[in-house]
Amino acid sequence: MENISDLAQLIVSISILIVWVFRYDNIVSEFKQYGLSDLVRNLVGASKIALATVLAVGVWYEVPLVPASLMMAFLMICAQGFHVKVKNPFHKYVPSALLLLLSLFIAAFNYGLI
Secondary structure, eight states: OHHHHHHHHHHHHHHHHIIIIITHHHHHHHHHHHTOOHHHHHHHHHHHHHHHHHHHHTTTSOOOHHHHHHHHHHHHHHHHHHHHHTTOOHHHHHHHHHHHHHHHHHHHHHHTOO
């Protein structure tokens, strides 16, 4: 089960880094669609990248995975809320929903619930 948690951590981390580094132009347009400022976008991006780094490092070192994964889950819940707000099509909900589930799994496993 630990290997599955490690894999989940890497999937979340790599997904966040790909979206926020290599697909940043898409992020800019989405945050404009949501009506959020550049400052909010940059704070969310910095938070997600920092949390993704903690999750990745947590595969090899003892780091606070439960708080990091719960904060990531919170950001994914917010993403779901904004998808609802602007009435995006279903396929736009899927990535953040999957990352939400993986983040909750990581938290539950590392807290000892699973």
